[in-house]
Amino acid sequence: MSVHFRKLALIGIGLIGSSIALAAKRQGLVDVISIATRKQETLDEARDLKLGDIYTLEAAEAVRGADLVIICTPIGAYESVMKSIASALEPGAILSDVGSVKGHVVKTLTPLVPAGISLIPGHPLAGTEHSGPSAGFPELFTGRWCVLTPGPEVEPAKTEKLASFWRAMGSQVECMDATHHDMVLAITSHIPHLVAYNIVGTVADLEAATQSEVIKFSASGFRDFTRIAASDPVMWRDIFLTNRDAVLEMLGRFSEDLSALQRSVRTGDGPALEAMFTRTRAIRRSIISAGQETAAADFGRPHETAPVPDIAFVREHDGGEDA
Ligand SMILES: NC(=O)c1ccc[n+]([C@@H]2O[C@H](COP(=O)([O-])OP(=O)(O)OC[C@H]3O[C@@H](n4cnc5c(N)ncnc54)[C@H](O)[C@@H]3O)[C@@H](O)[C@H]2O)c1
Numbered sequence: 001m002s003v004h005f006r007k008l009a010l011i012g013i014g015l016i017g018s019s020i021a022l023a024a025k026r027q028g029l030v031d032v033i034s035i036a037t038r039k040q041e042t043l044d045e046a047r048d049l050k051l052g053d054i055y056t057l058e059a060a061e062a063v064r065g066a067d068l069v070i071i072c073t074p075i076g077a078y079e080s081v082m083k084s085i086a087s088a089l090e091p092g093a094i095l096s097d098v099g100s101v102k103g104h105v106v107k108t109l110t111p112l113v114p115a116g117i118s119l120i121p122g123h124p125l126a127g128t129e130h131s132g133p134s135a136g137f138p139e140l141f142t143g144r145w146c147v148l149t150p151g152p153e154v155e156p157a158k159t160e161k162l163a164s165f166w167r168a169m170g171s172q173v174e175c176m177d178a179t180h181h182d183m184v185l186a187i188t189s190h191i192p193h194l195v196a197y198n199i200v201g202t203v204a205d206l207e208a209a210t211q212s213e214v215i216k217f218s219a220s221g222f223r224d225f226t227r228i229a230a231s232d233p234v235m236w237r238d239i240f241l242t243n244r245d246a247v248l249e250m251l252g253r254f255s256e257d258l259s260a261l262q263r264s265v266r267t268g269d270g271p272a273l274e275a276m277f278t279r280t281r282a283i284r285r286s287i288i289s290a291g292q293e294t295a296a297a298d299f300g301r302p303h304e305t306a307p308v309p310d311i312a313f314v315r316e317h318d319g320g321e322d323a
C-alpha cells in the first residue's frame with residue numbers, strides 16, 4: 001500500500017499542523033503541501049518557516065485537488081471550516097482531522113461531507129503546551145499513538161492508507177469507536193488538564209488574597225502543573241465544551257476517589273495513603289520503563305510492544321519531566 005499523497009491540505013497550521021507538515025515533508029510522504037489559516041500573520045509565519053508550498057487564507061482554495069485534507073484548527077472552528085471547503089473537496093479524497101474529541105467531530109462533520117469523500121477522524125496523542133506554527137517539530141509523533149475513528153461506511157483501504165501515513169511519521173495507529181476514545185481521553189488527558197488549570201488558579205487566587213509570595217516559593221511539583229496549565233485556552237475551552245458528558249462522568253469517579261483520599265488525610269490513615277501512593281508510583285515507573293509517556297497503557301496495549309521514543313528529546317520539548 002502506497003503511503004504517498006499528491007497534495008496534502010492542512011487547514012490550520014499551529015503546533016499539530018506544522019508538525020505534520022515537517023514530518024510529512026521529511027519522510028517524503030507528499031508532493032505538495034497547501035496551508036490555509038484564518039489570519040494573515042499566521043500564514044506569513046508559516047511561509048517564513050517554509051512549512052509548505054502553497055499558502056492561502058481561503059480554505060476552499062487549499063483543498064482543491066488535494067487527496068488528503070487534515071483539519072488542524074481548534075474544534076470550535078470545524079463547522080465553519082467544513083462549510084467553506086465542502087464543495088471544493090476532490091472526489092475520492094480522504095478528509096481527516098486531529099481534534100482531541102471525536103464524538104462531537106463525527107456529529108459535526110458527517111452531515112456536511114459530500115458523497116465520494118472518506119471521512120476518517122484522527123487524534124495524535126502527542127502535544128506540548130506550546131502553540132502556533134513555530135511550535136511544531138517533526139519528531140512530535142515519534143513513538144506516540146494516533147487514534148483513528150472511521151465509520152463503518154469507510155473503505156478499509158482508505159483507512160489503511162491514512163494509517164500508513166501516520167505510521168510513516170513515527171506513530172502507532174489504533175482504530176476505535178469515537179465514544180470509547182472520548183471516555184478514555186476524558187480521564188487520561190482532559191481531567192488532568194482541568195486539575196492543572198484549577199490548582200494553578202487556586203494558588204494564584206490564594207496569593208492575591210493573602211498578598212504573600214506563594215508562587216515565588218512554589219516547588220517543582222507545582223511548576224509541573226503550570227506547564228500543563230499553560231496550554232492553549234481556546235483549544236481547551238473547545239475540548240471541555242465538546243466532551244462534556246464523558247468529562248462529567250469521569251469527574252464523578254475522580255471526585256469519589258479524591259474524597260476517599262481526603263478522608264484518609266482527615267482520619268490520619270497512614271496505611272491507606274501509603275498503599276495508594278505505592279500503587280501510583282508503580283504505574284509511573286512502568287510507563288517510564290516502557291519509554292511511553294503517553295496514554296498507551298490506557299488503550300490496553302501491552303507495554304513491551306510500545307516503541308521506545310527518545311525520552312531526552314521528549315523531555316527537552318515538553319519542558320521537563322522527572323525520569
Ligand atoms: N496541542 C496539543 O497538545 C494537541 C495534541 C493533539 C491534538 N490537538 C488538537 O489539534 C488541534 C489544533 O491544536 P494545536 O495545538 O495545533 O493548536 P494551535 O493553536 O497551535 O493551532 C491552531 C491553528 O488553527 C488556526 N485557526 C483557528 N481557527 C481557524 C479557522 N477558522 N480557519 C483556519 N485556521 C484556523 C490558528 O490560526 C492556528 O494556526 C485542536 O483541535 C486540538 O484539539 C492538540
Ligand SMILES: O=C(O)C(=O)C[C@]1(C(=O)O)C=C[C@@H](O)C=C1
Nearest residue numbers: 100124125126127128129188189
Ligand atoms: O503533553 C502535553 O502538553 C499535552 O497536553 C498533550 C496532550 C495530552 O493530554 O497528553 C494534550 C491534548 C491532546 O489531545 C493530546 C495530547
